[in-house]
Amino acid sequence: MSPLFETLTSQRSWVIAALLLGTLVSFSSVSYVWPRHAHMNDDPRGINNRSRVGESSDDPQLLLSEADHFYWLNNGHKAAPLYARAEGLFSAHGDLRKEVHAKVGRLRSEAETMSFVELSRFLEAQLHDPVVERGKALRLWCLIVKG
Secondary structure, three states, rough: OOHHHHHHHHHOOOHHHHHHHHHHHHHHHHHHHHHHHHHHHOOOOOOOOOOOHHHHHHHHHHHHHHHHHHHHHHHHHHHHHHHHHHHHHHHHHHHHHHHHHHHHHHHHOOOOOHHHHHHHHHHHHHHHOOOHHHHHHHHHHHHHHHH
């Protein structure tokens, strides 16, 4: 091989290596900055972490649905006030089944502030309540929350 060909090949290798290194650095910085930005804004990408309804809404079913949404995202902090508001509204409307659903969700969302033993006892009592025993979906909800 000629010395010119070796020089060109060696220069080409350096250019390719430099381009690959630049690409690697830019992708690694983006992969560091993007999640950090999302975490600082409390908005993980791909997860709807914003409430569509306010705590002042008068539609208990909408509040319950939104609270369940946050519960399944493991965001008890946002779910608890929605469950509390829905619980009060269902109580005022006399819908005992939905009231129990909201109360169980609220207590589970606030579980870090209370004894798990107390919560487990409460859920056990709810499982023996006739309202919960008759409603398959409510019974399943209580069993899911109990773990």
